[in-house]
Amino acid sequence: MGKNKFKFELHTHTVHSDGAFTPKELVESAKKHGYYGIALTDHNTTSGCDSAVEWGKKLGVLVIPGIEWTTFYGHIVVLGGNSKVDWRKVNPDTVIELIEEARAAGDVVGLAHPYRVGYPVCTGGKNQFPKEIFEHLDFYEAVSGEIDDPSNLSAILEYNELKSRGYSLSAAYGRDWHKDADKSGAKYGATYLLSDKEKLNLTEAIELIKSGCTLVGYRDTANNILEEKI
């Protein structure tokens, strides 16, 4: 699986949607928190990606351009910055075709927070897309947000069930990082990309996610993340 572990956060937001960070601030904070890389996944826009990538180059953080298709039926993160799918067209009837369009362009596609509290608290927070999408996704946020959130138990259960049925889905953690101020006492995880290489570029990071070379760290004690393989 790879001797080196590269710490990533694969689900982040900036002021280009509803986050509090500018792209620069996000990258600075990622650097401060020791991330090797992040994916910028603003809601329904990629307008902050160029700036984040540039700041990543300046500060030594690998930034994966991306987007979160924030639909009425579920949220899907698309990483790589290659596809140009119009998020407004994503619905239960079109989702598989559009996932495949994004993958064909070279992106990797994952289901975000499958069991987040949904409508009317967070529209699309709970996945309501047809089960057939699991055959077409590259990864699944098996843990998201605060690691002790009870909804993560449902997501981990579903992920393990999907794996036992033979689905080739990589596990990911998604903090859904909107701002730097952590809730007091909240615990967060990370996604580790596993590789024998000493450093990663964008293409290699995408390939590791696609090929299942991920590890979800989701038990965090005093900022020492203990990895548990899901």
Next chain:
Amino acid sequence: MMIFATTIEIGREDCFKHIDLPFKVEADYSRLIIKYSYSPKKYEGSDAFDLALEAFKAVYGDAPISESDVLSELPLNNHVTLSLSMGDELIGTAHRHANEMSIEVGGGSSVGFKPYIIKKGSYAITLSCHAVLSEKIVAKVEVYGQE
């Protein structure tokens, strides 16, 4: 110069729908200014707590749900986002929680929108109804061209 203006009413039957508002740009402009507002933002109906509680029940499984967790999500919000496109090209989306905003699109666009050279032709604003809890939301859109 104002080139488009409309006020529409959005009802609960519009929830999870995209509402297209087409307009034309027929002169040379360096930027478009879109002024967008909708109201009300907050939903404070007597059923708000129960609606939120049901959403928690749907994902918490057997885990206990505390009243404070549910209360922390109140008041619930209406949420209608705005996108701009020309033909099949999506120029950007303002996915944020403010219900009053001014958006510039041109060489240096507002956050959420890519830099865009304004061309003459057919454009459309899309209002995406992510959450419509109130019986009626009134949305107002104005588009101005600036040379």
